[in-house]
Amino acid sequence: MGILKALFYILLCVCFMPYLYGIDSGETNVKKRIHVDDDKRSKYKVNNFTTINLNSTKKVKKEEPKKEIQKPTKSYEDKLRYLQSLRYEVMSLKEQIGDDFQVSVPYGHYVDDKTSAQRFNALTQSYNDAxxxxxxxxxxxxGVLxxxxxxYIDNNLVITRITxxxxxxxxxxxxFFNHYVGTRLYGGLFTSFFNDIYTYDIKNGTTAPVKNPYGGDGNLQSFxxxxxxxxxxxxxxxxxxTFKNYIGGFMGLNIGVMYYRPYASHPQKGDYYPAKYIWNYNLQVDYSFNLGMSLTFNNIHRVEVGLGIPFSYLSLPGFAESADVLERIPSNFWRSAVFLANYRMLIKF
Structure with missing residues (x-):
């Protein structure tokens, strides 16, 4: 009986062994197939993804817009457009920041922030040009005058003139406060070389040079x-x-001090020796009115023609001495309007 049981178990194992082996090999093949399929799919996905990426990259490069190079703002209209665009950016930032925003723009203390963008930009440009x-x-x-x-000379009333x-x-x-209006404060000095003095006849308007009172060479001259x-x-x-070249004018008031003295050639004391003729010397205050026209180039170079028209004089006691000791009629001194041509240059550091 023991031998029969052993044979029975051996036969049973032999019968079921192929079936068990087939299941294991099938599972192994399925796993291998699944693994191979997964590899193919992953490779396909990688290749497909790479192809799509390459194509999409090419498409992005083709569709990328060209960068525009901003041209320099030369004309006044270009400046206004540029400032207007900045204005909108400022207002947008103001809305984002909120109530803590403080206006800090060029000439903001002159220009109301609530004005329109076009007016704001125009005023700002005007102040900048000023x-x-x-x-x-x-x-x-x-100039010339x-x-x-x-x-009185030897009991005769004499009038002299120099030009x-x-x-x-x-x-x-x-x-300047804007494109159009400005002010200026300035000082200066005019002087002349020695000029011959002429007597002036009121009746017929003729003139004649005054001879040298010292008997030397030349005629009587003045400074x-x-x-x-x-x-x-x-x-x-x-x-x-361009708002750099202008045509305009000026008007104003002038206060000055005039000095006048006759000179003549003296045989012993030199060529320019003080001579007493109507006046020994005279120093007086001059009040005048300035009036003229101007041309300005490139904001810097200014050419003017104008007049300095006197309207009052003030003699300074102790700073004038008449040649007539008796002073039967006080000696007088006056001038005509000065016709001037000026060139002035603005100094920029």
């Missing part, structure tokens, strides 16, 4: 000088779109 025309300046001048004196060319310089500060301080109002208008 700043470019403001500052220290220096210049040179040349008539100078008269009157008094000197005057040369000088000036300097000061000017301030004239004017030191002054002036305050003017400037007004001008641009004549092109």
């Amino acid at each position: 700043l470019k025309k403001s500052g220290l300046f220096a210049g040179v001048s040349m 008539d100078i008269y004196t009157s008094g 000197p060319l005057v040369y000088g310089g000036s300097g000061g500060y000017q301030k 004239y000088m004017l030191a002054f301080m002036s305050a003017d109002v400037l007004f001008e208008f641009p004549f092109d779109k």
Whole structure:
């Protein structure tokens, strides 16, 4: 019986062994197939993804817009458009920040922040251009005028006249408030070379040179000088779109001090020796009115023609001495309007 049981178990194992082996091999093949399929799918996905990425990259590169190069703002209209765009950005940032926003813009203390963008930009540009025309300046001048004196010589009333060319310089500060209106304060000096003195006949308007009272060479001559301080109002208008070139004018008041003295050649004491003829010397205050026209180029160079029209004189006691000791009729001294041509240059540091 023991032998029979052993044979029975051996036969049973032999019968079921192929079936068990087939199940294991099938599972292994299925796993291998699944693994291979997964590898193929992953490779396909990688390749497909790479292809899509490459294509999409190419498409993005093709559709990328070109960067626009901003052109420099030269004209006044370009500046306004540029400032207007900045204005909108400022307002947008203000809304984002909220109530803590504080206005800090050029000339914000002049321009109301609630004004329209176009007006705001126009006013800001106007103040900026005015700043470019403001500052220290220096210049040179040349002019011509008539100078008269009157008094008694040998019991005869004599009137003299000289017509000197005057040369000088000036300097000061000017301030513009916008494109059109400004002010300036400046001082200067005019002087003339020695000029012959002529007697003037009122009846027929003729003149004749005054002879040298010392008997030397040449005629009687005079020296004239004017030191002054002036305050003017400037007004001008641009004549092109750059707002750098202007045509305009000026008017103002002038106060100055005039000095006058006759000279003559003395045989023993030199060529220019003081001579007493109506006046020994005279120093007096001069009040005048300034009026003229101007051209400005590139905000810096200013050319002017104008008049200095006197309206009052103030003699300074102790600073004038008449040649007539008796002073039967007080000696007089006055001048005509000065016709001037000026060149002034704005100094920018």
